[in-house]
Amino acid sequence: MEAGTVAVRAIRGATQLDVDEREHLLERSAELITAVLEANQLASDDLISVLFTVTPDLHAEFPAVAGRQVGLVDVPLICAQEIAVPHALPRVVRMMVHAETATAREKIQHVYLHGAVSLRPDLTGAQ
Template sequence: MAVRGIRGAITVPRNGEEEILQGTSELLHEIIAANQIQPEEVCSFLITVTHDLDAAFPARAVRQVPGWEMVPLMCSQEIPVPGSLPLCIRFLLQVNTDKTQSEMVHVYLNDAKKLRPDLTGADV
């Protein structure tokens, strides 16, 4: 068994509480389904948001998922680099798994697909 990272990102349409919580929930459920992970396998979970998202803590959406209440979780704000993708929520989950790094499924939704076209097949 090894600790592996799973990355993901999603963009939301605006800086609203509902949009941030919905986007966070959608991305989390996609990552759970794609990687078949259980909360007990998660060592730590980092969530970052771009500087234009401050209407809600994304962690609130994670805490609403049954079984995920005790997952070690931290939210932070990204460095506001000029020209970076706006309205973006990013995840890094570290999980205990028997899978290889190449078997981990990273999930990028909406405009966040542009961040990793090598993983999503998105046109940039």
């Protein structure tokens, strides 16, 4: 990509909750959002949209509420439920951020926190 060129990038992240409680979900979701934005030097204005998913065992709150609380007030946010795979890691919030950035694809920093580091050890160094 030429210097100064901006591309649309998808950035992944996930975190695992200890319990399905509203304040805990909001805290962990806000931590994840902030970590993804900071790791990729993104501001709200750089974001196109954010998709959140939760495993079927999470019901306490929408992760998008945390997005609004951390300042993503004019970014389209949506939440969905993950497929109920029997051996899946429980209590996981995932997110995919679509952003405009000059960062090359191979330099994008995907963020996995708490127990979710086990989902992508290739990206977290937890191998």
